[in-house]
Amino acid sequence: MKSLIKQLVETPGPSGFEYEIRDVIREAIGDAADELRVDALGSLIAKKGVKTEQGLRVMISAHIDEIGLMVTHVDDRGFLRFTNIGGINPLTCYGGRVLFMDGTRGVIGMDSIESGKTPKLTDLFIDVGATSKEDCPVKVGDVCGFERPFIDLGKRMVAKSMDDRVAAAVAIEVLRRLESTPHEVHFVFSTQEEVGLRGATTAAYGIDPDLGFAIDVTRSGDTPRFSPKMATALGDGPAIKVRDSSFIADPRLVDWMIKAAEEAGLPYQLEVLEAGGTDGRAIQLTRGGVPAGCVSIACRYIHSPSEMVDSDDVENAVQLLVKLLSEPIVLK
């Protein structure tokens, strides 16, 4: 799976500009799905299975967009000012490298600010090596993502956009391994999650599922000093979401997931995330309401160019999902 993850995290695709990553994922899915379609907001929807008598229409959402930057101004000397696409911390920007959708590369510089002060996004600029506005290949509205290669640290993996490409890799792998299911499963590779769960909102409306859940990363509470107040830790297994700040997981789904993990002898941990949201909310609030939850992968340094996850968590998440989808679902 590491090579798949590497390929996914190294493909650019800021929110709203997921066409390249969508093509990569479509290729990776190949004939593992029964049907593939793309909806109006660009989400790729892979359908697998036929709904049997004990089956449900299930939506699983892994978002394929990533945080990025959009150019707001090109000055006379060819420096670019920019705004954020999704949650960008200015602290992780300075000295970073960016890759535009057309292949143009640049670095992030900073105006001189008072020593000791934290920069704001407006103190930063992108330098693509242009010498003037005229020879700058970038214009207002152009989009870039951060550029940083995948590194394999053995048990742990580090890359930009583990949020949420690692979940896309999990979904692809589940699609491949899922031999039979009583359900009609719609794997949604959703767009524009980082700017407000937009792709999952319209995908869920179109699918009209009986039940759904997101696969996403969550914060990890296992770093030194002042780490997030969370029970999650890298390597403790897939995290079953109880709640985050966008929605409260349906307790019946939480119980269903716990029971499946225990039956399969898979490690799991419970997640209460106080700051952050996922596509689970979009699914839950669709039409007349949908029982919804989320399976998370614990991740350190989220929204930085170096997000770290644990390989075993990824593998165990795949196994948990295959187990969940292979059997009839009884919510109690």
Add this chain to the structure above:
Amino acid sequence: MTENQNIQASKVPTIGDRQIELLEKLCNATAVSGDEYEVRQIVLEEIKPFADEIKVDALGNVLATKFGRGENRVRVMLAAHMDEIGFMIVKKHDDNLFQFERIGGIDERQLPGKAVLVGREHLSGVIGAKPIHMTTADERKNKIPVDALRIDLGPEIGEKVKPGDRATFATRFKRFGPSIQAKALDNRFGVAILIELLKHAPENIDLLAAFTVQEEVGLRGARVAAYRLDPDMAIAVDSTPAYDLPHWDDEDQNVQYNTRLDAGPAIYVMDRATIADRRLVTLLSDAAQEEEIPYQFRQPGGGGTDAGVIHKTRAGIPSISVSVPSRYAHSAIGLARVDDWANTLRLLYAALVRVTPDLLAGERRG
């Protein structure tokens, strides 16, 4: 485009005295979010002879359809909000002084000493301010919170006012040279444009015009309008701030201007509520280039338009926004150029005649 598809000059909507008169009427009307009655009446009267179907929905949106001709017509929703920012009377105090609240985004520093019109009768009032004779140097350093301000209506007039009445700034429309000053240019510009487009609807599309309510308080009208119209694509037509003023400090350039006056219609790539469908960005910018209409990209960043809720409707609707730039938005008085308005109308018309089913046939590419 082939020869016979070229735009026929006689069909193209333009801005002349008649349109400026209509804009004046629209700007001087009161339509604070939730009570858009006055503007709605003007709209209904204007579009009645031209639309094939007109409906006023449960929230007060005016939904007008003009059907095109031929096969495979794309259903294009155009949305322009009728409502404006303003005030609501909250409580009467002694001496016909009224406590009020803001409706929509208004900077409270703008308020003291402004004339307002209250209620459907447009009763004259004043947001009072302590005269400079009475203030201390310390007081003048601080802004006055809205809770401490009152609308002063005086005897007789004050008797007619009750909690819940809306009020607007009393600014009257004025044209001077190439410019316009008025209140509520956000978004009577859009309303006026939609009216002209309905009157000159291109025949290649079904034009679904939504004159929406309650945009300034959270895009509420457009949400239900889009659900009902269920279009193939949508364009929100609005007005956006131009903050194109020179810098006075040591920065070498003003890099946060949002838009600039005289630079033409502002095409949106991204705001906080929407990432525009690139197919529509290209449709608009290509149309502008081919017709030699000046245009600008609004600086990506904050703000939101009706497109923010429209694009998320049902299973998703490719959407974009286009705005007329205007200085001093959401204050008592805005300043804009007739040409920017006229070019926005021209651009929208040029884009609409270029809409074909092929435009949306492929996948969204950014």
